[in-house]
Amino acid sequence: KEPTRDHTERMMTYFGAQVSVTKSDGKTHIALQGRPELSGQNVQVPADPSSAAFLVAAAVIVPGSTITVTNVLLNETRIGFYETLREMGAKISYLNEREEAGETIADIQAHAGPLKGVNVPPERAPSMIDEYPILAIIAAFARGATKMEGLAELKVKESDRLAATAQGLVTNGIKADVKGDTLIVHGRDGKVPGGGLVNTHLDHRIAMAFLIMGLASNKPVTVDDVTMIATSFPQFQGLMESLGAQFEALDV
Numbered sequence: 001k002e003p004t005r006d007h008t009e010r011m012m013t014y015f016g017a018q019v020s021v022t023k024s025d026g027k028t029h030i031a032l033q034g035r036p037e038l039s040g041q042n043v044q045v046p047a048d049p050s051s052a053a054f055l056v057a058a059a060v061i062v063p064g065s066t067i068t069v070t071n072v073l074l075n076e077t078r079i080g081f082y083e084t085l086r087e088m089g090a091k092i093s094y095l096n097e098r099e100e101a102g103e104t105i106a107d108i109q110a111h112a113g114p115l116k117g118v119n120v121p122p123e124r125a126p127s128m129i130d131e132y133p134i135l136a137i138i139a140a141f142a143r144g145a146t147k148m149e150g151l152a153e154l155k156v157k158e159s160d161r162l163a164a165t166a167q168g169l170v171t172n173g174i175k176a177d178v179k180g181d182t183l184i185v186h187g188r189d190g191k192v193p194g195g196g197l198v199n200t201h202l203d204h205r206i207a208m209a210f211l212i213m214g215l216a217s218n219k220p221v222t223v224d225d226v227t228m229i230a231t232s233f234p235q236f237q238g239l240m241e242s243l244g245a246q247f248e249a250l251d252v
Helices: 007-014 049-062 078-089 121-128 129-141 152-156 162-173 204-213 228-232 237-241
Strands: 020-025 027-030 066-073 092-101 102-110 143-148 176-179 184-189
Touching: 007 020, 007 143, 049 066, 049 078, 049 092, 049 102, 049 129, 049 204, 049 237, 078 092, 078 129, 092 121, 092 129, 121 129, 129 152, 129 184, 129 204, 129 228, 152 162, 162 176, 162 184, 204 228
Parallel strands: none
Antiparallel strands: 020 027, 066 102, 092 102, 143 184, 176 184
């Protein structure tokens, strides 16, 4: 009954499997014919929308920025983050949209601009569960409060991301409330104090999210570890530095 990422169904179909997907009674039913005749195909693996989210976030919070991330997967089960940014007023465009290997792909262009707080409904969580830490950072720069509901799964990721995100925000001068599975971030309309030391709990997404915060906060943001960023985005630091970010190693 819960929405699930459908990359497997799309890929198997592309290779010749007979997969049917039907919806009834509020549930999705997936059926596969056994022992299909499969044929080899060329696959261009698209850029990960969860990793692209950090680059897009940098663009929308750093004044004067414009960033284009090429060949990003736009599967409808993965783009809740970008839908939410548009609701917040972010200037997000999909360019050169196309179909490859059964998936929708496009270049994402993002521009800096004013942002407003929004309510993110719980039913959107499956399509952006990994992006909530970086969304919370963006919400800190927005005008007004952003309410994110349905975040139970965040508590059982590489760390308790819900608690770690809220604590990191508070450490950097942002009011954040956790009520059950809901996170409320009280935005400062672009005026984020920063200056805090964030405990990442060895979580790569927490580390990257708060490093992005430091690009636009009044004072630099420090995270206690970055080695685990290589888990999902080993090029993160070099890529950000090529865009103008500055990082400094400290003994903390």
